[in-house]
Amino acid sequence: MGSVSLKIGDGSARFRRASLCSSAVNLLMLFSVITTNLFALYAFTYSPKDHQTYRLLHHTQKNISLISEQVALILREIDSSQKKLAQMEKELLGYESIDLSNPNIANELKVFLQHHSLPLGKDSKTGITEMVASVGHSCEKSAGLLSQYMNYKVSGPCPDDWSLAQKLILRGCEPLPRRRCFAKAVPKVGLDPFPISLWKPVSDKIVSWSGLGCKKFECLNAKKLSRDCVGCFDLVNGSENERFVKARSKNDFLIDDVLALGSGGIRIGFDIGGGSGTFAARMAERNVTVITNTLNIEAPFNEFIAARGLFPLFLSLDHTFPFYDNVFDLVHAASGLDVGGKPEKFEFLMFDIDRILRAGGLLWLDNFYCSDDEKKRDLTRLIERFGYKKLKWVVGEKADTAGAGKLEIYLSAVLQKPVRV
Ligand SMILES: *[C@@H]1O[C@H](CO)[C@@H](O)[C@H](O)[C@H]1NC(C)=O
Numbered sequence: 001m002g003s004v005s006l007k008i009g010d011g012s013a014r015f016r017r018a019s020l021c022s023s024a025v026n027l028l029m030l031f032s033v034i035t036t037n038l039f040a041l042y043a044f045t046y047s048p049k050d051h052q053t054y055r056l057l058h059h060t061q062k063n064i065s066l067i068s069e070q071v072a073l074i075l076r077e078i079d080s081s082q083k084k085l086a087q088m089e090k091e092l093l094g095y096e097s098i099d100l101s102n103p104n105i106a107n108e109l110k111v112f113l114q115h116h117s118l119p120l121g122k123d124s125k126t127g128i129t130e131m132v133a134s135v136g137h138s139c140e141k142s143a144g145l146l147s148q149y150m151n152y153k154v155s156g157p158c159p160d161d162w163s164l165a166q167k168l169i170l171r172g173c174e175p176l177p178r179r180r181c182f183a184k185a186v187p188k189v190g191l192d193p194f195p196i197s198l199w200k201p202v203s204d205k206i207v208s209w210s211g212l213g214c215k216k217f218e219c220l221n222a223k224k225l226s227r228d229c230v231g232c233f234d235l236v237n238g239s240e241n242e243r244f245v246k247a248r249s250k251n252d253f254l255i256d257d258v259l260a261l262g263s264g265g266i267r268i269g270f271d272i273g274g275g276s277g278t279f280a281a282r283m284a285e286r287n288v289t290v291i292t293n294t295l296n297i298e299a300p301f302n303e304f305i306a307a308r309g310l311f312p313l314f315l316s317l318d319h320t321f322p323f324y325d326n327v328f329d330l331v332h333a334a335s336g337l338d339v340g341g342k343p344e345k346f347e348f349l350m351f352d353i354d355r356i357l358r359a360g361g362l363l364w365l366d367n368f369y370c371s372d373d374e375k376k377r378d379l380t381r382l383i384e385r386f387g388y389k390k391l392k393w394v395v396g397e398k399a400d401t402a403g404a405g406k407l408e409i410y411l412s413a414v415l416q417k418p419v420r421v
């Protein structure tokens, strides 16, 4: 109250100075002081008379918060039930990683991945009850590309997209899902009969160039595609037709020498990263059947190899080899074997090679590039752990291909798989 009086004193002094006849204003001020004080008195002394109304209001608020709590509980229940249902759906389909309920997943992928129960129930020989289709678990990481790949008209022509398929494979999406469309057909006119086909130049017209930088073999031959393929599509003029039959360095072994080490027991072989298939061609001339494993990185390797009358295998090295244990007499691998990354990655590959090679079979490491001495030591240590017999072992140095004067280390070896008991 004191503060209010003080204020009015100040105010009246100022008003007086401004105008002598301001009694009306003074009266107004007095009135406002009185009403302010009355309000204050009321506020201090007021206690609610209508307690009933207050309690009701209070209860309603309490009841509302109770109801909203209940609603939240119900919503949580619904949410968790939905999650459980989705989980059950996933378990039912057997796909944990690919969310088939995602609306962005192509319908064809859903159809492909659906499990199909065997019509007669459990098969007594195999014990399976349903047919399952599979895709690589890493496909999930490339769901967008995968859906693009599976987006086509059923029974219509497939999009001309083999390079998309390869992109998926290189991202670990392997195996790819199957498709129900017709792949683009390339007329294979003018194929030569075997064995003439082995060394006949392949026409530019009988391979698909879509998604590739070059559109002609001439263009590819002017490029260094990899350590193992420099002009490797030129079967006539370059040095490709001298490989394996004419040594350019002590690291180059001749096919006949290696076959002699196998003492006549080499009939089937597997060539890893085999470029244009020349190893298989030279082996075919010696009645040895060789499968050449290659992707189509920057060039139509698979079609070229097939045009030569040889067997191409379109598969990345991240994939378990689709062969049974102990079946090959020979495995040939060059620098294409270098998968990079951690040593374990290379170990997994080496164990898989060991698996498909029969006891007494030969592993031919052909000019395997070791970036430095340490890498060579690591590789040597790994090979020695397998207990292979070193039939040939040559470590060579070459001036680097870039011409920087640095020496590069190459290892060539023929190793015989031991009989393990
Ligand atoms: C609040 O809920 C109680 C029961 O929990 C009920 O007896 C009461 O009538 C409700 N009050 C109001 C205002 O809704």
Ligand SMILES: *[C@@H]1O[C@H](CO)[C@@H](O)[C@H](O)[C@H]1NC(C)=O
Pocket (backbone or CB within 6 Å): 201, 234, 235, 236, 237
């Ligand atoms: C090989 O060289 C000859 C003469 O230089 C040339 O006419 C021919 O087209 C070449 N062949 C190939 C397949 O490059």
Ligand SMILES: *[C@@H]1O[C@H](CO)[C@@H](O)[C@H](O)[C@H]1NC(C)=O
Pocket (backbone or CB within 6 Å): 285, 286, 287
């Ligand atoms: C390959 O097999 C054919 C037919 O069996 C035979 O005539 C030919 O001499 C064989 N070639 C070699 C190099 O063994």
